[in-house]
Amino acid sequence: MNTVIGSTATRVMDVAEALIQQRGYDGFSFDDVARAVGIRKPSVHHHFRTKADLVATLARRYTERFESSLAAIDTARRDPMARLEAYVLLFATTYAKDGRLCVCGMLGAEAAALPAQVADGVADFFRLNLDWLTAAFRDAQQSGRVTTTQGAEALAQLLLSALEGAMIVGRGGRSSVGPAAVGNHLLVCLSKQGR
Amino acid sequence: MNTVIGSTATRVMDVAEALIQQRGYDGFSFDDVARAVGIRKPSVHHHFRTKADLVATLARRYTERFESSLAAIDTARRDPMARLEAYVLLFATTYAKDGRLCVCGMLGAEAAALPAQVADGVADFFRLNLDWLTAAFRDAQQSGRVTTTQGAEALAQLLLSALEGAMIVGRGGRSSVGPAAVGNHLLVCLSKQGR
DNA sequence: GCTTACCTACCTATTGGAAGGTAGATATAG
DNA sequence: CTATATCTACCTTCCAATAGGTAGGTAAGC
Structure with missing residues (x-):
């Protein structure tokens, strides 16, 4: 075994995730993933039968992790505004990592061109977020x-x-303004002392 | 002559624009465009040397049209809130056309994978919008x-x-909520009578 | 001895793009 | 008025690279 952390399947997902966040579904290939992981392309197929399979699994993992983060916020904070601020930080942290987009934000943009199973996973992510935020x-x-x-x-x-949107506008507009600033500005506008 | 409106070059851009709005830069090919227009792939190359060329030209046209719309709003409305509402309507109209995304929103998401000339055009669009909105x-x-x-x-x-963001969340989340609702809600929140 | 993880080799379709040709319109010069 | 040249818009043919995916094999571990 080599010194790389995590199982190969995990590393494949990690690499694919980063590629999606920067280039989108159609912007990366199995060969890209294989090269980055250090194996050959057919070995990627060994772990994930198809590209749709890989990305759908990856989207599920992403949503599950997000779910855990939301649960962690719920237990760590009681104040509703503090919860919302912590929520904004979730997106800000992703974006701070070399301008990475939310996986499902990126996939959501491409939704019309995605395999059904992937699109389903994306919809689940948004549903989860909307429900938590509504509460x-x-x-x-x-x-x-x-x-x-x-x-x-x-x-x-x-x-x-x-x-x-802030991730997309920030990246596409090469602006220094990202989800952290936009999210917090909105929360200030909505909060009592916002005016 | 056939009954199709516009020059071939224009029709190529129209088709490419619609494809980008639904599938993104990597989601369509010259052949897709050619087929939809009713010519052969190399004929598309006759009008636009490369794909980057086509999309950069298209992004410029998109930005120019947007610029005209903004100028039209400025002359038609004096009330600042009415102007902002008209601005929201610009996005709502695009999205209403079978869930089409803003061209530069889509391209902005993929910015990291775009040819430089295309990315430049996208940045210009955002700059224009931000300047107008700030005023x-x-x-x-x-x-x-x-x-x-x-x-x-x-x-x-x-x-x-x-x-x-509303376009992406609305489409990716298969929600009925789009930029019209989100934009107007925000304007209400920001306006005096919003509370 | 079966399973897991990986490999080489290969397949078919599609990609963006180049090369070179043709039909028809337009312009120009004798 | 005609002959020559040029331009535009399109065509067919072709190419190397890359796409997603398959077939079949090897080597190690439980």
Whole structure:
């Protein structure tokens, strides 16, 4: 065994994930992955039958990890605004790693060209996020920390959209502004002391 | 002559634009374009030397059209909020056409994998939008229609990000919520009567 | 002795792109 | 008015590279 950490299958997923975050589904090949991992292309097929298989599995892992992070936030913070700030940090951390996009943000853009199983995984991710955010905003409104007349569902959609969009605008516009700034600005606007 | 409208070069750009909006830069080929237009692949090369050429030209046209729309808004509306609402409608109209993404939103996501000339065009688009929005928000704040403590530049980044993101989240999440709803919700939150 | 992890070799389709040719319109010069 | 030249828009043919994926084999471990 070599000194590289993790099983080969894990490393394949790690590499594929990074490639998707930077180039998208159609922007990388099994050969790219193989080269980066240090094996041959057919060996990648040994671990993941098809490309759709690999990416669908990867998207599921991504969503599960996100789910864990959300659960961790719930236990670590009680204050609804602190929870939302921690949520923004999740996206900011991803983006800080050499401008990596959210996996499902990237895949969501390409949704029309994706295999069904992959597109399903992407939809699950957004559903999970929207549900968690809706609950968080409902808490924030009930505790009086957010005082907009807008429904919690709409606010959830707004924050998620702003964060996903900030990555794309920040990267495409070569701006220094990313999801951290955009997300926090929005939270300030929505919070009581925002004006 | 056939009944198809526009010159061949224009039709090539129209088709390529639609394909990019639905599948991204790596998601379409010269052959796809040729087939849709009704000519052979090398004839596409006759009009646009390379793929980078085609897409860069197309991005420039997209930005110019957007620029015209912004100018039209400026002359048609005086009220800063009405201008911002008209801006939101620009994105909503694009998205309403079978869920088409903003060309530069899509390309922005793939920015890391794009030829330099294309990436430059994308950056120009975002710069144009951010500049216009910053001025619009400055007006809105000076007239007291928007009362956040946030700077106009930050608000511009926020609205643009929210609109670009809403397209991706809406499509990827198979939601009925799109840029129209998200954009208008944000404007309500920012406006005086938003609470 | 079966399973796992990997390999070489190969296949077919498609990619972006080049080379070179043709039909028809237009322009120009004698 | 005609002959020559040029241009545009398209064509067929071709190419090397790359795509996703398969077949079949080897070597090690439980």
